[in-house]
Amino acid sequence: MTAALVREHKLNDREYNAILAMLGRTPTMTELGVFSALWSEHCSYKHTKPVLRTFPTEGPQVIQGPGENAGVLRLPDGWAVAFKIESHNHPSAVEPYQGAATGVGGILRDVFTMGARPVAVLNSLRFGPLDDPRNRYLFAGVVKGVGDYGNCVGVPTLGGEVTFAPGYSGNPLVNAMCVGVLREADLITARAHGVGNVLMTVGARTGRDGIHGASFASEDLSAESEARRPQVQVGDPFTEKLLLEASLELITSGTIVAIQDMGAAGLTSSSSEMAARGGVGVELDTSKVPLREAGMSPYEILLSESQERMLLVVEPHRVGEVQTICAKWELTGTAIGTVTNDGLFRVVHDGVTVAAIPGEDLVNGVPMYHPDAVESPEAIARRALRPTMAPKADLVGALPILLDDPTIASKRWVYDQYDSTVQANTVLGPGGDAGVFLVEGTAFGLAVSVDCPNRYVALDPYEGGKMTVAEAARNVACTGAVPLGITNCLNFGNPDKPEIFFQFKEAVRGMGDACRAFNTPVTGGNVSLYNESPTGAIDPTPTVGLVGLLEDVTTRVPSGFQRSGHLVALLGPSGGHLGGSMYWWLVRDFLGGPPPPCHLEAERRLQRFLAAAAKARLLDSAHDCADGGLAVAMAECCLGGPYDHGTLGAGIHLEHPPGLDAEGLLYGEDGARAIISFAPAAAEALRALAQGHQVPFSVVGNVGAVGGDLRITVGTTSMAWATGDLRRTFFNAIPRRMSA
Amino acid sequence: MTRVAVIRFPGSNCEPDAYRAVQREGGTAYYVFHRETDLRDADAVIIPGGFSYGDYLRAGAIARFSPIMAAIERHAADGKPLAGICNGFQVLCEAGLLPGALMRNASLKYVSRPVDVRIERCDTPFTTNYRKGEIIRIPVGHGDGRYTASDELLATLEREGRVVFRYVDTGMPDSVANPNGASNNIAAISNRDGNIVGMMPHPERLADRLVGGDAGARVFSSLIRWKRPIAAHV
Numbered sequence: 001m002t003a004a005l006v007r008e009h010k011l012n013d014r015e016y017n018a019i020l021a022m023l024g025r026t027p028t029m030t031e032l033g034v035f036s037a038l039w040s041e042h043c044s045y046k047h048t049k050p051v052l053r054t055f056p057t058e059g060p061q062v063i064q065g066p067g068e069n070a071g072v073l074r075l076p077d078g079w080a081v082a083f084k085i086e087s088h089n090h091p092s093a094v095e096p097y098q099g100a101a102t103g104v105g106g107i108l109r110d111v112f113t114m115g116a117r118p119v120a121v122l123n124s125l126r127f128g129p130l131d132d133p134r135n136r137y138l139f140a141g142v143v144k145g146v147g148d149y150g151n152c153v154g155v156p157t158l159g160g161e162v163t164f165a166p167g168y169s170g171n172p173l174v175n176a177m178c179v180g181v182l183r184e185a186d187l188i189t190a191r192a193h194g195v196g197n198v199l200m201t202v203g204a205r206t207g208r209d210g211i212h213g214a215s216f217a218s219e220d221l222s223a224e225s226e227a228r229r230p231q232v233q234v235g236d237p238f239t240e241k242l243l244l245e246a247s248l249e250l251i252t253s254g255t256i257v258a259i260q261d262m263g264a265a266g267l268t269s270s271s272s273e274m275a276a277r278g279g280v281g282v283e284l285d286t287s288k289v290p291l292r293e294a295g296m297s298p299y300e301i302l303l304s305e306s307q308e309r310m311l312l313v314v315e316p317h318r319v320g321e322v323q324t325i326c327a328k329w330e331l332t333g334t335a336i337g338t339v340t341n342d343g344l345f346r347v348v349h350d351g352v353t354v355a356a357i358p359g360e361d362l363v364n365g366v367p368m369y370h371p372d373a374v375e376s377p378e379a380i381a382r383r384a385l386r387p388t389m390a391p392k393a394d395l396v397g398a399l400p401i402l403l404d405d406p407t408i409a410s411k412r413w414v415y416d417q418y419d420s421t422v423q424a425n426t427v428l429g430p431g432g433d434a435g436v437f438l439v440e441g442t443a444f445g446l447a448v449s450v451d452c453p454n455r456y457v458a459l460d461p462y463e464g465g466k467m468t469v470a471e472a473a474r475n476v477a478c479t480g481a482v483p484l485g486i487t488n489c490l491n492f493g494n495p496d497k498p499e500i501f502f503q504f505k506e507a508v509r510g511m512g513d514a515c516r517a518f519n520t521p522v523t524g525g526n527v528s529l530y531n532e533s534p535t536g537a538i539d540p541t542p543t544v545g546l547v548g549l550l551e552d553v554t555t556r557v558p559s560g561f562q563r564s565g566h567l568v569a570l571l572g573p574s575g576g577h578l579g580g581s582m583y584w585w586l587v588r589d590f591l592g593g594p595p596p597p598c599h600l601e602a603e604r605r606l607q608r609f610l611a612a613a614a615k616a617r618l619l620d621s622a623h624d625c626a627d628g629g630l631a632v633a634m635a636e637c638c639l640g641g642p643y644d645h646g647t648l649g650a651g652i653h654l655e656h657p658p659g660l661d662a663e664g665l666l667y668g669e670d671g672a673r674a675i676i677s678f679a680p681a682a683a684e685a686l687r688a689l690a691q692g693h694q695v696p697f698s699v700v701g702n703v704g705a706v707g708g709d710l711r712i713t714v715g716t717t718s719m720a721w722a723t724g725d726l727r728r729t730f731f732n733a734i735p736r737r738m739s740a
Numbered sequence: 741m742t743r744v745a746v747i748r749f750p751g752s753n754c755e756p757d758a759y760r761a762v763q764r765e766g767g768t769a770y771y772v773f774h775r776e777t778d779l780r781d782a783d784a785v786i787i788p789g790g791f792s793y794g795d796y797l798r799a800g801a802i803a804r805f806s807p808i809m810a811a812i813e814r815h816a817a818d819g820k821p822l823a824g825i826c827n828g829f830q831v832l833c834e835a836g837l838l839p840g841a842l843m844r845n846a847s848l849k850y851v852s853r854p855v856d857v858r859i860e861r862c863d864t865p866f867t868t869n870y871r872k873g874e875i876i877r878i879p880v881g882h883g884d885g886r887y888t889a890s891d892e893l894l895a896t897l898e899r900e901g902r903v904v905f906r907y908v909d910t911g912m913p914d915s916v917a918n919p920n921g922a923s924n925n926i927a928a929i930s931n932r933d934g935n936i937v938g939m940m941p942h943p944e945r946l947a948d949r950l951v952g953g954d955a956g957a958r959v960f961s962s963l964i965r966w967k968r969p970i971a972a973h974v
Contacts, residue, residue: 147850151881152791154753238751238794330750419852419881422789424757424945426952438950440760554950643854643877645910 001026009036010219014367022361030347030354033299034362037212037265038272041529044366047495048527051505055512055522061484062521067277069110069190069261070180071523073485075549076444080184082116085124085177085450085489085545087528091232092174093221096141100174101149101235102307107178108153109261112244113310115188115251116180119423120437121150123160123176124450124489124543125414128169130406130737135164138172140738145235146176147417152237153244156426157418158435160450164406167458170533171221175489177450177545181439188251190260190270192278192313192339197257199271199282199337200319202326203243203309207292209233210266210305220494220532239308239331246329247310255321258313268302270311271337272345276363283346284337286354298349313339369495373506376499383459383579387590393663396719398587399635400729402628402667405586409733412642431642432559433478433624436550445553447481449546453626454539456595459580461503461540465510466598470671471626472546473518477607478622478674480557480614481548483518488525488544493537495529503540510598511542517600518607520546550614557614559623561637561648561677561703566620568637568650569683569699571690572606572673574630574657576664582628583667595669602672602695609693610674616689618682625673630654631666631712633675638710639727647723649708652701656715665714677703742964745772745782747812747828749803754789754825754944761944762786765960774806784821784865784963785812787828789881789942799842799884800830809835821865821963822936826882829928829938838931838938839897840889845882846921852881854952855919857905857927857941864904864934865966869958875908876955878941880919880927885940887922887929894924904928904937 006016009032019027019035027035041047057065063080064072070084088103104121111118123146128135139162150157155178192199210233250256258278260270267284275282286298292306312333314322319335326333340346345362347355358365402408415430427445428436434449451472457464473483488511493500515522525545531538550556561568578584579593613619625633640647654665678686683699690697704711711720744762746755748771755771762769772779779785793802803809816822816837824832832838845851854877859870870876889897897903905928909917918925920940928939943956 144849148883151850151852151883152751152753152794154790236794238791238796241751241753241791416853417850419850421852421879421942421945421952422753422757422881424760424947424951426945427950429952 005032010040011036015039018365018367022358022365028354030299030302031357033303034268034355034357037268037303038362039366043265043269045527046366047369047371047529049368050370051508054508056516057521059519059521062523063184063187066522066524069113071487072114072187073523073547074184077442078184079439079442080182080187081179081446081547082111082114082182083177083179083487083545083547084110084524085175085487085543086526087489087491088174088176089172089491089528089531090221092142092172095232096138097145098232098234100142100145102233103174103176104146104149105235105237105240105307106263107176108155108240111178111180112247113190113259113261114182115186116182117248118155118178118180119425120158120179120435120448121155121176122158122435122448122450122545124452125162126168126173126541127164128166129164132169135169136738142172142174143414143417149235149237151419153241154422156420156422157415157430158420158426158437158448159430162411162414163454165539167539170535171531171538173491173541175543177487179446179448179547186252188259190274190277191258192274192280192282194257194315195280195339195341196316197339198314198316198319198335199284200312200314200322200333200335201289201309202246202312202331202333204236204239204306205290205292206301206304207306208296208300208304211300211303220530222534233305233307235307242329242331243308243310246326246331249325250322253325255318255325256312256314260311262309262311264305266304272359272363274311274313275345275359281340281342281344281346281359282337283340283348286347286349288334288336290332290334298347298354302347371495371501372498373502374498375502379499382592383594385592387584387588395662395666398583398667399631399721400726401586402582402632403635403726403730404733405582406734406737408582408627408632410642410731412731413734413738427553427556428479428558433475436479436556438553443552445550445556447476447479447548447550449475450543451475452541452543454541455580457507457542458539459592459595461506462510463595463598465507465542466514466600467671468542468544469511469514469518470598470603472544473520473607474603474624474674476546476548477610478557478559478624479550480555480611481550482611483520483546483548483607485520485523486515486544486546487523488542490527491531491538491541491543492529493532500537507540507542514600517604555614555617557619557622560621560641561650562620564648564703564705566677566679566703567683567699568652568675568677568701568703569697570673570675571695571697572602573670573696574665574668574673575670576660576668577670578664578668581667581669596671598671605693605695606672606674609690609695613686613689618678618686620677622674622676625675626669629667629669634712635710635726637675638723639730646707647727648706649704649723650701650710651704652712654700654712654714662714662717742768743781743783744769745779745785747772747774747785747787747808749774749792749806751792751794752788752790754942757944758786758788758825761947761957761960764947765957765964767960767964772808774808777807777811779811779815782815785815787824787831789826789828792827792831800827800834803831804835816936819933819935821966823866824938825944826940826942829940830884832936832938837936838929839893840887842884843886843888844884845886850883851919853919854879855941856908856910858908860906861901861904861930864930864937866937866959866962867904868966869962875910878943878956879945880941882940885920887926889923897929900932902930904930905939905941
């Protein structure tokens with residue numbers, strides 16, 4: 001074993017010495033590969049575990065917290081929801097189509113291995129600006145990859161977010177979330193037990209693709225990353241669909257003890273993690289693994305990340321039944337090992353032992369790191385900056401500029417490529433605040449959203465971390481749902497840099513505080529570090545996926561105005577905070593200042609008010625104010641849904657609070673606010689309800705005529721926009737850039 | 741028409757939706773697996789949407805070789821109702837049970853959105869509960885939905901009144917009337933006898949007001965109430 005080989009496997013001296021001490025000898029080449037994969041950041045969380053432990057993970061609604069393939073929350077009447085979000089950033093940066101497709105495949109498997117049928121997919125995507133052809137190529141490829149995979153498997157995409165900012169050029173983010181539902185009684189975990197039980201692989205054959213993918217995901221992107229393209233796996237959604245049906249049938253038939261997806265680090269991580277969870281050992285015979293190509297070494301077989309494969313634990317007398325179910329779905333189930341009682345992760349190949357590692361130490365013995373966390377002086381300075389005063393702001397001209405920005409503009413170009421109605425349970429599809437679907441066979445629905453206000457996190461990781469959870473919760477609450485819990489995908493740069501680790505720690509602290517305030521525990525997720533390209537690190541992007549419950553799905557509330565003549569009210573306080581705003585960035589060409597502070601108590605009150613108002617069927621619509629502030633949110637309420645026949649006008653009069661100018665009032669991005677519309681007859685009930693919930697409530701105008709203008713008066717200043725023009729701007733912003 | 745066989749190919753993914761839509765209208769739906777050879781006394785057959793066999797060769801191209809197809813062909817030859825929805829339409833064209841072909845969308849992109857279609861024919865087993873000329877909004881979701889046929893065949897289809905649904909432009913601001921570039925804006929056709937219908941839109945996804953409307957439910961209520969016309973018994 002040479003020092004060069006050890007380094008090539010991305011193991012440092014401290015880690016290699018730990019391996020020597022653990023084994024009491026030099027590792028074999030196969031063992032070195034195994035350690036390299038499992039002790040990569042991607043698999044081991046060696047930089048982040050101590051910080052992640054600070055997340056709240058418990059609550060009466062939690063059935064399964066972090067540590068399994070997916071988190072599971074309790075729903076009424078014996079139902080449960082399994083959900084998780086995961087990144088596929090590095091593969092997508094070099095091969096966008098397959099990178100994104102296999103990202104969707106992986107997250108679907110994480111959910112159906114819990115015994116849940118996947119019923120919704122969401123995604124959170126980030127790219128550099130669309131004026132760069134490379135970014136357009138990545139954006140188009142990722143969207144097509146996500147779509148082709150999810151469409152083929154038959155899981156509707158119900159929502160998501162797409163953000164464009166310079167920091168993601170060269171390092172796009174692809175985070176995919178899957179939501180599945182199950183009967184609580186059908187829940188199954190990835191815990192190997194029963195000495196003598198058989199390990200079986202099901203699904204695709206093992207090939208040479210994706211070897212060392214986990215290690216690749218644990219380093220910065222560089223000029224050499226393009227050469228990693230062969231390490232990107234190739235997806236086969238047809239096999240995935242068969243695997244989905246076979247897995248659910250295996251689980252409900254009771255023929256298997258445990259099941260785990262072979263994701264990052266393939267057979268190695270799936271088998272060793274299942275064993276460690278169950279406190280048992282495993283022995284694998286790699287010569288029995290069905291291969292795509294002859295002559296693969298045990299090293300390659302163990303580290304392959306070929307997609308659409310599952311590992312099962314089966315009692316010996318049921319192997320035949322398992323094989324019958326697999327055959328029904330045109331799949332092969334093959335016995336490749338056994339559960340043992342010696343606690344070892346042992347691998348034999350053609351009768352020769354090629355690896356024997358204490359299993360518990362292999363999975364949990366990686367040296368942990370506690371990097372320094374210090375905020376960079378540049379970040380502190382940026383937060384203190386203010387834009388130079390403009391002589392006279394063009395408050396009318398600013399709105400179309402904001403609506404034309406691809407981050408704010410309609411993402412119809414994206415979700416037109418995603419099947420959003422398959423399974424016939426979609427109640428509110430993409431384009432609103434949150435996706436809502438009916439849980440088939442029940443009266444209730446779930447609302448789902450993914451969010452991350454990355455500009456805020458970059459400017460103030462703690463406040464931004466709180467706001468990430470708050471925005472997701474607010475989006476879900478706008479539909480009338482009660483937030484239940486979250487999953488998160490923490491995308492950051494290189495944790496060895498103190499300023500990056502500061503961002504990580506602070507964002508996690510903020511998210512944890514918000515989750516405690518909202519009673520939305522963290523049920524799992526993933527961490528993606530080393531999101532750095534030669535031009536620097538990405539904005540810190542801790543994406544949150546949140547699930548909320550609508551006890552009676554017929555009470556769901558859409559986001560846009562519904563009826564001329566109905567009233568419009570603004571909920572929550574307007575503080576005119578322009579720091580970190582889209583307005584400052586796009587109109588003043590300035591990105592800085594303190595982001596809006598996140599008032600958790602105000603957010604929680606708003607959430608509760610929205611749920612109560614929806615339950616009482618008092619609302620026509622509810623839409624949160626976020627990017628672009630009140631003016632953009634009001635316009636979005638007027639513009640109609642993606643496939644509507646037209647727009648609605650509105651007449652809005654805003655009072656001039658003391659010390660607050662029209663600029664801040666229209667374009668400030670304070671949290672804890674929403675715009676609602678309702679029948680005049682509901683006004684008094686809503687006012688009383690708002691008072692009871694201590695939510696600031698002011699009727700600001702009414703919904704206007706079909707195709708009418710949006711008129712906003714602030715004090716004595718009157719502004720008007722033709723909603724038809726705004727609609728064209730909003731819906732054409734991305735198509736016109738993509739056809740350029 | 742109470743017994744409705746819903747065919748399951750490997751890669752079908754809309755069969756539970758079709759099953760539910762049939763049940764909701766009072767029919768008895770049941771799955772028939774692609775390896776079976778008997779339709780088990782089906783009054784009607786639905787070939788649902790999805791990606792049969794992954795659509796890796798051509799959409800629907802492999803499914804036509806399935807063991808169950810012979811029984812489906814006999815069922816259709818007896819004049820009994822047979823519908824193919826989306827991928828099922830592709831299968832029917834590949835199997836030669838309907839003429840023409842479904843090609844890659846003109847945009848080269850998958851398209852998932854509601855479209856407006858006009859009901860052109862109300863005397864098929866799947867459309868009696870619609871009014872001729874009625875316009876309904878209904879979802880599509882496909883990558884290969886561009887109905888294509890020779891000029892001669894198109895003329896025949898029009899002359900014989902075999903266009904069942906046609907994409908129409910209702911004049912809304914963002915209307916893209918024809919989502920895939922289909923010839924003559926064709927969204928659904930029938931065979932000459934009218935008992936076989938292939939359609940790209942998904943009526944089974946629009947069978948409940950809660951999920952965006954029930955304009956598709958009448959495809960299934962039509963079928964359940966369908967009485968075979970006496971004239972067809974020859």
